[in-house]
Amino acid sequence: MLPQDQPGIMPGAGKKGNPVPTTGVQEKKLYERLTQALEKYKGKPGVLIAALQEAQEIFGYLPRKAMIHVANELTIPLAEVYSVASFYSLFSTVPAGKTRLEVCMGTACYVKGAEKLLQELQKQCGGSPGKFTSEGRFSVATTRCVGACSAAPVIKIGEELHGEMSPEKLPALLEELTKI
Helix, strand or coil, X not given: CCHHHCCCEEECCCCCCCEEECCHHHHHHHHHHHHHHHXXXXXXXXXXXXXXXHHHHHHCXXXXXXXXXXXHHHCCCHHHHHHHHXXXXXXXXXXXXXXXXXXXXXXXXXXXXXXXHHXXXXXXXXXXCCEECCCCCEXXXXXXXXXXXXXXXXXEECCEEECCCCCCCHHHHHHHHHCC
């Protein structure tokens, strides 16, 4: 069993990331919301990405049980659901902190120091890719090219890109994020 699939650990409803313990009643309500959200997609082709986005909005990430639920509700093979969820970097199959820090590991970013940036970020946040910090504030992740090669290396926070980052600039960025 994966850590994110342990009973009683799910993100707060509608709050991306922020894993909190839930009761069976709370979990049932989340799945009821998902079932209701999936109704509009039933019987329609090409809706898997949109359906997974809604599931991720409800849970804060895509737990295994939610992907199985999507597959069953939309009568799509589970292998297809997993392949889409794992292919696109916008989906996360692990719980995330309130603020997700994604280091671009595309070629330009990598050549300009993304690996050192990632190491410093892990040291300062205490989290490694796929994990969130103990207080649930930050999660660190890597992503493929974000298309901002001229500003490499880049950290993506939500939909916002922070370019020309360096290990020396990280403390100021993290300080700014803790004020939010």
